[in-house]
Amino acid sequence: MTMQQVADWQQRAACRGPNQIIFFPPPRIERRSEKRMREERAKEICQECSVRTDCLEYALTIREQHGIWGGSTEAERREQFQARNN
Numbered sequence: 001m002t003m004q005q006v007a008d009w010q011q012r013a014a015c016r017g018p019n020q021i022i023f024f025p026p027p028r029i030e031r032r033s034e035k036r037m038r039e040e041r042a043k044e045i046c047q048e049c050s051v052r053t054d055c056l057e058y059a060l061t062i063r064e065q066h067g068i069w070g071g072s073t074e075a076e077r078r079e080q081f082q083a084r085n086n
């Protein structure tokens with residue numbers, strides 16, 4: 001995926017704008033229940049996103065360790081990455 005391709009799909013990301021904040025942990029300690037609710041909200045947005053496949057592929061390629069990408073959490077991506085590489 002070229003930098004231009006990344007820029008193109010990111011332009012169409014459903015998480016652009018004020019919703020972006022829920023895709024990453026806040027700069028303070030987050031309770032488990034808060035984290036679960038935040039991640040569920042972010043995943044709902046991902047479900048409707050037209051670039052979900054590109055987003056997930058990108059996050060797996062660069063091994064993004066933080067936030068919700070392509071409808072997946074950090075832990076879910078770790079599992080997917082390991083499954084691919086076994």
Ligand code: SF4
Pocket residue numbers: 013014015016023045046047049050051052053055056068069070071
């Ligand atoms: S799939 Fe989710 S994280 Fe990725 S661009 Fe779309 S809304 Fe954002």
